[in-house]
Structures are given as C-alpha cells and as structure tokens.
Amino acid sequence: MPSLVTIRTIQPEDTYWLRHSVLWPEKPLDYVKIAEDNEGLHFGAFQEEQLVGVISLFVNGEAARFRKFAVDPRYQRLGIGSELLTRVMQEASQQGARTIACDARQEATGLYYKFGMLPEGPEFYKGPIAYVRMQKALP
Secondary structure, three states, X not given: OOOOOEEEEEOHHXXXXXXXXHHOOOOOHHHHOOHHHHHOEEXXXXXXXXXXXXXXXXXXXXXEXXXXXXXXXXXXXXXXXXXXXXXXXXXXXXXXXXXXXXXXXXXXXXXXHHOOOEEOOOOEEEOOEEEEEEEEEOO
C-alpha cells in the first residue's frame, strides 16, 4: 500500500502548533516547547503540503528517546503514526543508538506494543494524564 504521507525533517518551531493542539491544547503554547528541542531531530508527516504529524528524536550515545509525538486527530488511525515511528527508529539505529524509549500516554500504549516496545517502570502522571515509560532494543 502506498504511503499516505511524505516524511521529512523540520525545524523545532514547525512542530509547536501540532504538539500544542493535539497533546496539550489547554496549556499555553510554551508548555510544548522543550529545552532540548535544538539538540533533536524533528520529523513531520505531510499530506501534500499539510503537516499532519510530528515526532522529535533525541539520541545520546547508545540511548535514543522520542518525544512530543502527535498526529492530527483527523489523520489518526491511518498508519501515519506508524510511519513516523518507523522513521525515528531507523534514524536512531543509524545514529548508533542501541535502545529507544518514550514516555507514552497510557491510552496510546497499544501502538508502542506493536513496535515491540515494553513498559519500563511504574505508571506515572503528568497532570491528570497517566503515562508509562516504554523502551525497546534496536537492531
């Protein structure tokens, strides 16, 4: 099946509006900016020229982490998130990472399980939202 989107690298500031509208719409825009943004690699999923998904990758030696993963609700459950995850896992592996992790919203863990990620540690909360750290070894 052909891809619905084109994935390319983008600047950190290009991720902010989608991070904000999908992940934390009730918070101020600055809430979705992270100090490490300028150290990461940011990917956008585009349908034609419309940005419909974002994910940010941070590699520190053999450990990689992705953060601020968001897909426009109108485009969820179409495989776009899976394409973004595949891309960051490939990139992390190419950069020498041996593991990849994320802090996953409890409600979204099903997707991460499909990618072979497993919970590491107890559930925790960011405000009212339940999270779990998930991780997997990279090839």
